[in-house]
Amino acid sequence: MTRALVLYSSVTGNTEKVAERIAETLRKEGCDVSFVRVDEETSIDLLEFDLVFLGSAVHQWLPTKTMMDYVKRMLKHYFKLGVIVPSVPIKPGKYAVCFCTFSGPHTGVSEAVPATKWMRAFLEHVGFTVLDEWHIVGEFKNSEENSTLGRLGNIKGRPDERDLAEVEERVVGILNALKLCYS
Numbered sequence: 001m002t003r004a005l006v007l008y009s010s011v012t013g014n015t016e017k018v019a020e021r022i023a024e025t026l027r028k029e030g031c032d033v034s035f036v037r038v039d040e041e042t043s044i045d046l047l048e049f050d051l052v053f054l055g056s057a058v059h060q061w062l063p064t065k066t067m068m069d070y071v072k073r074m075l076k077h078y079f080k081l082g083v084i085v086p087s088v089p090i091k092p093g094k095y096a097v098c099f100c101t102f103s104g105p106h107t108g109v110s111e112a113v114p115a116t117k118w119m120r121a122f123l124e125h126v127g128f129t130v131l132d133e134w135h136i137v138g139e140f141k142n143s144e145e146n147s148t149l150g151r152l153g154n155i156k157g158r159p160d161e162r163d164l165a166e167v168e169e170r171v172v173g174i175l176n177a178l179k180l181c182y183s
Contacts, residue, residue, distance in 0.1 A: 002178070004031040005046065008055040009038045009067040014101040014138025014159060015057045021164045022053050022099075025171040038070045046074070046126065047083070047094070051178070054119050055099040057138070061114040063100070071122045078126050091127035095178065098123070098130060099167075101138035101159065105150025109135050131174055136163055 006023045010016035016037070023035045031051070036044055046052050056063035063071075078084050098119040102112035116133035123130050137158045140146035147156045159167075 002031045002051055002175075003034075003049045004051040004053070005034045005036065005044070005049040006053045006055070007036050007038060007042075007044065007046075007070075008053075009057060009064040009070075010101075011057045011059070011064060012138070012141040014103070014136075014141075015055050015099075017138075017159055017164065018099060018101060018136050018167055019053070019055055021167050022055075022171055025168045026051075026175075029172060029175050031175070038066050040066065040069065042070050043073065043077070046096075046123070046128070047091070050093055050095065051174075052094075052096040052123070052128065053099060054096060054123065055101075056115060056119065058100050058102040058112045058115045061111050062118055063115050067119070071119070075122065075125065083127070084125050088125055088127050090129055094128045095174075096120075096123045096128040096130045097132050097134065097174065099134035099136065101136045103138050103140040103146065103150075103152065103155055103158075105140075105146045105152075108151045131177075132170070134167070134170065136167065 004026045008019040026033045056067040098116040100115045112135040120130045
């Protein structure tokens, strides 16, 4: 059975909605799932899992401070263990997806891409094969103007059921692809 981890940081609940749908889908597909919201004490070892979904809200083009602090702690930990070495080898059977939720009136997905790239670089430093990066629109909470007048159009209520159904389809697609790899 595939051991999966959904590890996320959420500020307004948008990222948590996506993380919950990922975890539900993984369970439905028969995976053993750990569902963890990052906090200042989280030290979960990603290498204990076959498939990791690492997600965060986007704040000023990057993951949340809570997620960044976790990554920095784990980088130090993995470096001390000798996991991080020059040209770190890809670890067979270790796969990941980075995801984020973003919103606001400014430039759209361009603000989100740096956050997933940042998380991706961390995962690749410890030997994961990162399969994808997902950027999911989320409502800008407590600001009618930022949720209706920006480049993204009216994003109130997002991620909505259509967004979450797409996330579910992507999870199933990845699981199907990985099953082909193990055949």
